[in-house]
Amino acid sequence: MIIKIARKEMTELWRDGRFRWSGLIVFALLLVALAVGWKNYTTVKREHDTANAESRRTWEDQGKRNPHSAAHFGVYAFKPKTPLSLIDSGLDNYTGTNIWVEAHYQNPSRGRPVEDATALQRFGELTAAGVLLLLLPLLIVFLGFDIFAGERERGTLRQALSIGVKQSDFALGKLLGLLAALGILLVPATIAGVLALALATGNDLLLASLPRFTLLCLSYLLYFSAFAGIVVAVSALVATARLSLVILIGFWILSSLVVPRLANDLAERVYPEPSSEQFWAAIDKDLKEGVDGHNPANDRTKALEEKLIQQYGVAKREDLPINFNGIALNAGEEYASQVFDKHWSRVWHTYYSQQKVHQAFGVVAPFLPTRSLSMGFAGTDLAHYEDFTGAVEQYRRDFNRMLNMDFAENSKTKDGYNYFVDRELWERSPDFAYQQPNVTWALTNQIWNLLILAAWAFGAIAIGIYAAVRMRID
């Protein structure tokens, strides 16, 4: 019986011009968004592959040079585009695309695409995720707001229930019908998504992306179920179709427009980021005076000198078998690492605290956990960005250590700065290669959002069915 009702509901929706037209528009937008995402992905990937190769080539071709002056020249690390970013570009437009790896400084990433865009982009980029996050729930609202309210107004509700259908079967059947009608739209869309992914990536990458893609689909499925449940509940509880529609659209506005911005606004007020001026002033101060103001740079150098003199059993700095400047540079990097860790971790802590505010607001707006999950599985969220910058920083430290130690061990002259090395060392120095974290890691980061969204989905469906079972018939 449930199946029969579901099939009837679906056929009716499908015959309804309203569904066919809006469904077609949404589907077309999804396809355009996927095409745009695919083009964007391939372009940026090509640019970054070229840039990475170019940066390495420049590094290896730099000719004879002192290792430390080479460290000042440095290399550039470019943020790779993840395959699933073609579905959800997430924060990609707002995070820098390259980081300068140099001596002494842990640099922020630069080259945010949003700085090279017009204000039009602030309306939101056309991505598949955008269509799924914003438009599909509204489509569900348009389809289902009068699912009961409409029948009640027309008086067909009493008629349908008078033939002995259990009210719970009736409700479940209607809900399934609504979801099945959506399925007609979503199944081909998913296939189009896999095709775009396959076109953009090779076989290996496609296979590797599938678990993330599956979780992405699952998240959206939960999101749509939540909306379907809410739509059914409101339609069952409210007297007229008109009122049902107004309430549902109101909820959609709050969930996807008002609450996200409000959450963001409050998050920034409670956990403000430092300005660049403050950030660098604090770092310069710590580097000069020591992390806690107790160990100034001069004292550190003196202590290092004494330690080495003792260690090698020589009388003065000039007699050391290694170059003191190289060792001092390396010690300087190691000390600076502590300072950078302290200040950068504060910045990240601020970001994550802000993110927690967004997460908390997910309890009133299902849009928020879904957006997070979508970015999280696409590899374009805050955590993935931090992972990339962390990998670059680890690389920078290895890179500098190697250059400084070569300087310390192989330069025999007094200050060492007329010691030059060539290609052999440049080629031997590590190359930056970044591996995106695996899906389990992504899932662990998102566990709260997943729970919140699942609660929305199951809670909404339960309430929807309960409301439909208990609803007034006329």
Next chain:
Amino acid sequence: MLTKIIKTEWLNLLAEKSFALLAFALLMLIAYSVWSGATWVEQRRSQTQTLLDKQEKDRAEAKEKTEQGFTGSTTPGNFQPDPSDPYTMGMGLQYASMPFSSGAVFSIGQADVLPLDAGVTVSTLQRTKADKEGFENPLSFLSGRFDLSFVIVYLFPLFILAISFNMISGENESGTLRLLLSQPLTLKVLAAAKLVALFVPVISIVLVAGWVGTSIWADSVSTDLVIRSALWGLLVISYAAFWFALAVFVNSFGFSSATNAVISSASWLILVLILPSLLNVAITAAYPVPSRSELVSAVRSVNLDMRRDGSRIIAEHYQDHPELIPKDGKTSTEDFGLAFVIVQREQKERVDAVEARFGEQLRNQQSLISAFRFLSPSIVAQEASNDIAGTGLARYQHFREQVKQFDAAWGDYFVPRIFRKEKLSATDFDSVPVFKYEEEQLASVARRVLTGTAFLLAAAGVLILLGFKRLRHFNLA
């Protein structure tokens, strides 16, 4: 007759709880967004002020030290540059800042993503703090700001549609329309009266809230602010007119209230969310910006040339620029600092060439937007809000032009002095170029805004005319 119906409508509105509730919500949203925008601008302004104050203090200190004859210290552990050496200040970082306009609270616009404090130096920015910026959470850019223009561009139309989607269909469904029309009254007059009755209080709420809010946060009520506020008022009126006209047009078809609600919200969706993002796809495809990695290559290639033959570069430079030979005729081809300056200048030229292409593509995109903004009233409203607030691309590029000139003046002042190895005297510090932002002509702002509002009003007029024409054949329930 008209005034009588308007009065009745007002009494109805007053009695209706949902209208009062919605109006209160709108008022709260405007108040919050003005507060949010104003405090953001204030915070941003004070950050810039700290930067500029420090800059001024540093310069005063350098001047004082020069007066005292201090020429720097090379004692290990206490390195201090020579303040009178033109290299020190010229190669150092200067900030040129774009101040907020008096109307900034109307829209944060692009002010959160575009760097308002531009770094200027003889060298490239690569090794300066100006290239180590950007600590804002990317998540907050994605979410967008809760500023006044968000409330006006996105939420205000929804509010208008919510109170007007059933202005005629509602009466028709409850049967009161038939009753009303049995009076000596046509449907057109009734619709016009309802329109006026809704339009006037709604507009009053928004204008008063917006104006009071922004003037509370303004330092002083200047002519500039008055003009910008007037333009904003005009924008709000014409934007509201468009959405009210749309409601009349939708109502004129005689569908049920529920259908009207679906059509109205779908129109909002298409005009406010879908068309802008489609247009964005089109304009970025038409004029793609170059890749940022090209900029990276530009700052790196010359560096190699320098390292390979620094002394040759210096010798050639003096040959090409005999006017830069120091007065005592002593040129040093082993001077690492000079070779660095020459290479940095060349890199700077290459970077500027790439940057110019970015700027040009953005200008091209912007002119496409100006032409096609009429696809959607929201694009018109967003562009106009940013123009009024001075937080759009036009004013920013106006600022960048001035930064470019200032950067050139900075170079012209310091580069010859560096090569001629002339020291700065204490009085020279007073003649060092200082950046002063020249405000964009308010007339050109007004022209852009007025074109937009004229379009909105025209579109509203067309919709109302079409709607009224249809009302003649309205089917009564």
